[in-house]
Amino acid sequence: MNSQEEQVRLWMMAALDDEISVEDRRSFEAALAADADLKHEWTRLCQVKEVTKSMRYRRPPEEIWDRYWLSIYNRFERGIAWILVSIGAVVTTGYGLWYTMGEIWRDSEIALPLRLAIFALVLGGAVLLISVCREKFRLWRKDPYREVTR
Amino acid sequence: MSEQPGVTERDLILRTQRGETAAFGDLVNRYMRRAYFAALGFVGSSEDAYDLSQDAFVRAFNARDRINPDMPFYTWFYQILRRLCYNFNRDRKLHREKLKQAKPWLEDHAGWLADQRNPHQQVQRVDLQKRVQEGIASLGEKDREILVLKEFEDLKYREIAELLDIPIGTVMSRLYSARRHLATALEEEG
Numbered sequence: 569m570n571s572q573e574e575q576v577r578l579w580m581m582a583a584l585d586d587e588i589s590v591e592d593r594r595s596f597e598a599a600l601a602a603d604a605d606l607k608h609e610w611t612r613l614c615q616v617k618e619v620t621k622s623m624r625y626r627r628p629p630e631e632i633w634d635r636y637w638l639s640i641y642n643r644f645e646r647g648i649a650w651i652l653v654s655i656g657a658v659v660t661t662g663y664g665l666w667y668t669m670g671e672i673w674r675d676s677e678i679a680l681p682l683r684l685a686i687f688a689l690v691l692g693g694a695v696l697l698i699s700v701c702r703e704k705f706r707l708w709r710k711d712p713y714r715e716v717t718r
Numbered sequence: 719m720s721e722q723p724g725v726t727e728r729d730l731i732l733r734t735q736r737g738e739t740a741a742f743g744d745l746v747n748r749y750m751r752r753a754y755f756a757a758l759g760f761v762g763s764s765e766d767a768y769d770l771s772q773d774a775f776v777r778a779f780n781a782r783d784r785i786n787p788d789m790p791f792y793t794w795f796y797q798i799l800r801r802l803c804y805n806f807n808r809d810r811k812l813h814r815e816k817l818k819q820a821k822p823w824l825e826d827h828a829g830w831l832a833d834q835r836n837p838h839q840q841v842q843r844v845d846l847q848k849r850v851q852e853g854i855a856s857l858g859e860k861d862r863e864i865l866v867l868k869e870f871e872d873l874k875y876r877e878i879a880e881l882l883d884i885p886i887g888t889v890m891s892r893l894y895s896a897r898r899h900l901a902t903a904l905e906e907e908g
Contacts, residue, residue, distance in 0.1 A: 609898075612905075623847065623850060625755050625758055626822055636772070640775050
């Protein structure tokens with residue numbers, strides 16, 4: 569599409585949406601009169617405009633606006649509740665593990681190699697978990713596209 | 719929560735940044751309808767539009783420190799909303815098909831008023847409405863967004879350009895592309 573054609577397309581849009589200046593309208597009408605294909609396209613687009621102009625968004629029931637803000641407020645509250653639940657779960661699980669490990673270590677009835685194996689298992693699991701979390705966090709921080717719509 | 723007359727948007731933003739949820743509630747009341755309909759134009763489903771627009775407000779509140787009180791709130795908020803809607807459509811497999819099959823999200827306002835007493839014309843208008851909806855669903859995301867902002871939110875080119883941070887010429891070119899595509903879709907389906 570050359571620049572003259574591009575200009576005529578822009579005039580066409582501006583004319584359809586009533587955002588065209590008097591001077592541009594004159595130039596546009598002259599271009600239309602000189603080109604039958606353009607006139608045909610103009611007619612098609614006028615029909616589309618006519619159809620879309622007669623449509624509007626379907627209105628939802630008015631009641632939804634009454635509870636709109638309340639519903640957002642509930643989401644805030646639930647967000648805070650989830651943070652508290654998560655913190656509580658991490659702390660109690662950590663304490664539970666620490667306490668259980670202490671009990672196992674002090675329990676002389678469990679053979680030493682088994683106690684060491686249990687410790688190795690728990691310690692290895694903890695290191696793995698921390699390592700994966702750290703990697704994910706670093707990736708997330710360095711990801712230049714994290715705010716970009718993919 | 720009722721909107722307080724005379725309170726400027728800037729005041730509400732500053733109070734929101736101090737953590738006053740009531741001030742943010744006033745901002746929500748000012749823009750909830752616009753946000754809902756903008757999301758509806760993107761996703762074509764009333765329930766999803768309701769959910770996404772609310773989610774956008776929650777994210778806006780969480781990011782309130784980044785709001786510039788001297789700029790229009792909605793322009794900033796709209797970036798969050800459109801990103802959520804884009805991501806939602808991306809994640810929703812075969813969303814175009816679903817959009818085509820979605821419950822009507824447009825209504826033929828002018829036609830319904832004119833043709834109430836003529837059942838045959840009413841059927842034709844309902845069919846046309848369905849075809850327009852399907853035609854819009856078949857547009858690319860960017861063309862669809864521009865068309866919806868122009869036709870159903872009735873924004874001026876300058877307002878669309880500001881909202882999307884693109885030149886007015888780009889707005890017009892995309893609109894041209896969208897309308898041409900829609901014209902072809904309507905002809906094919908008709």
